[in-house]
Amino acid sequence: MEEKGFFVNDGSSTVIKLPKNSSSLGGGTAVAGAASRGGIAEVYERGLAFVDHFAAMRGYFSSCGILGGLGAAFCVYVSLGLDYRLEGGGVSWITIILILVTFANFLFIQVDWVGYRYEPILFDRGSSKVHIFRSAGLPWWQLGWNLFGRPRSEVQSFDWACVDAEVVTFTIFTAQVPRRESALVLSIKESPGGSVEIQRVGVGPSFAYGDVTSPVQRWEYVRRFMQGEGPAWAPGEVRYKDFGVTFWESLTLMQPLIGPGSSKYWAKGPLMWIGGAVCLIAFPLSAYIGLNRYLSFRLKRAPKWPDDIRASIGAGPFDDARLKEMVDAAAVNSKQKRLGRRKG
Incomplete structure (x- = not known):
């Protein structure tokens, strides 16, 4: 080193x-x-x-987990039917593996559905x-199946x-x-x-x-x-x-020509129109991923600080309007101080 x-x-x-x-x-x-x-x-x-x-990594695990879980669950159903016919009611090692794969996909969904929207500093x-x-x-005993559990925090x-x-x-x-x-x-x-x-x-x-x-x-x-x-x-x-926290924004994720804010892309001219038209081909996939982001945002909880910490940091959190007022007030105070120094 x-x-x-x-x-x-x-x-x-x-x-x-x-x-x-x-x-x-x-x-x-x-x-x-x-x-x-x-x-x-x-x-x-x-x-x-x-x-x-x-903080922005949300919805991707569940997008994979839902599709993978449905596919794996269907394979388990087919495999159990074959086991019944070929194994005389026993369970083959292939079926056991498929059950484990299904469980793993449920873990993917749980990562996106249970927890907090972000872990702040x-x-x-x-x-x-x-x-x-x-x-x-x-x-540990709720892993893989409790998709609407109440997460713990520290x-x-x-x-x-x-x-x-x-x-x-x-x-x-x-x-x-x-x-x-x-x-x-x-x-x-x-x-x-x-x-x-x-x-x-x-x-x-x-x-x-x-x-x-x-x-x-x-x-x-x-x-x-x-x-x-x-x-x-x-x-x-x-x-x-x-991003992807409102329904329409999520539905039109990665689609420049439709949805909130699309007007600025339409104003960029023909090349953007062609690119946006190509993106529309993938609309079913982008909408699926976007809606999973939206669902994850709604199901996860907002982090909350303990009372002693809230007392230490004072009033807030402030919205954008209050923050603008704070900046404007600071600017006025700064101007008054400069004028006072000049008069002195």
């Missing part, structure tokens, strides 16, 4: 270790501003809740702590002084094409300045195409907020926007 300044390269991934006591990286490289980059799910008076890395300036919301799932809390940050870059494969991605990851130590890591967690969605600037800006936004150098909400910020 090679380590130089804040850069570590182990041959398969790279890590940029980010400072918590300044607004620059090692080697004098300046941070290009502070921005959440659309990773914030909820804003409180003294708290920011970011989504986890996998809450930066609590009121108590100088970082809280990680975790889904504890269902009891909250892990750590002192802000024990939190370090890293930008981790890695390679993923989409359609057998490698693509470089980056993510902001918290490395939580057992004590302030310690070397023993006890927890790692991603903050917000990852970034594509080798973008390492955006996760650095996200960390700078968090750092300034937690250390009292920046507000909870700043001008130009946007909250995390999930």
Whole structure:
């Protein structure tokens, strides 16, 4: 492993270790501003809740599980009929395997139907702590069959002084094409300045195409907020926007020419019309996947913080209208301060 300044390269991934006591990286490289980059799910008076890395991964497991489960269940039915005729009422090993495959597909459905919509990371300036919301799932004896169970949850809390940050870059494969991605990851130590890591967690969605600037800006936004150098909400910020959460949006998923927002694609001209017409060929498949995303969103629960944490982070979560009011009020106060300095 090679380590130089804040850069570590182990041959398969790279890590940029980010400072918590300044607004620059090692080697004098300046941070290009502070921005959440659309990773914030909820804003409180003294708290920011970011989504986890996998918040958008919803509906895909159940899409496979429903089709696979129906197919496997039909094969079990056929296999049992053959067993009755050929085995004299016994059960063959093929039937047992098919039953296990059916059970595995039900597990896929359960992953998408039971749980929480996302597992947020809450930066609590009121108590100088970082809280990680975790889904504890269902009891083991409910796995595979209870598709509408009530999931358990837990909250892990750590002192802000024990939190370090890293930008981790890695390679993923989409359609057998490698693509470089980056993510902001918290490395939580057992004590302030310690070397023993006890927890790692991603903050917000990852970034594509080798973008390492955006996760650095996200960390700078968090750092300034937690250390009292920046507000909870700043001008130009946007909250995390999930997709496939309304019925029509889900039904027309991956279809540029139909559904909400299609007018901007129609305005792009003939090439987009041709591409959109080609996409319509896959409409049955895209609608099936989209509706499974919608069903998953409706069946999963919204995460809730314990009362003591809610008391620490204060009022909220705020809606977009309230956030706009906060930004406007901050702008007016800033203008008044500038005018006051000029008069002085």
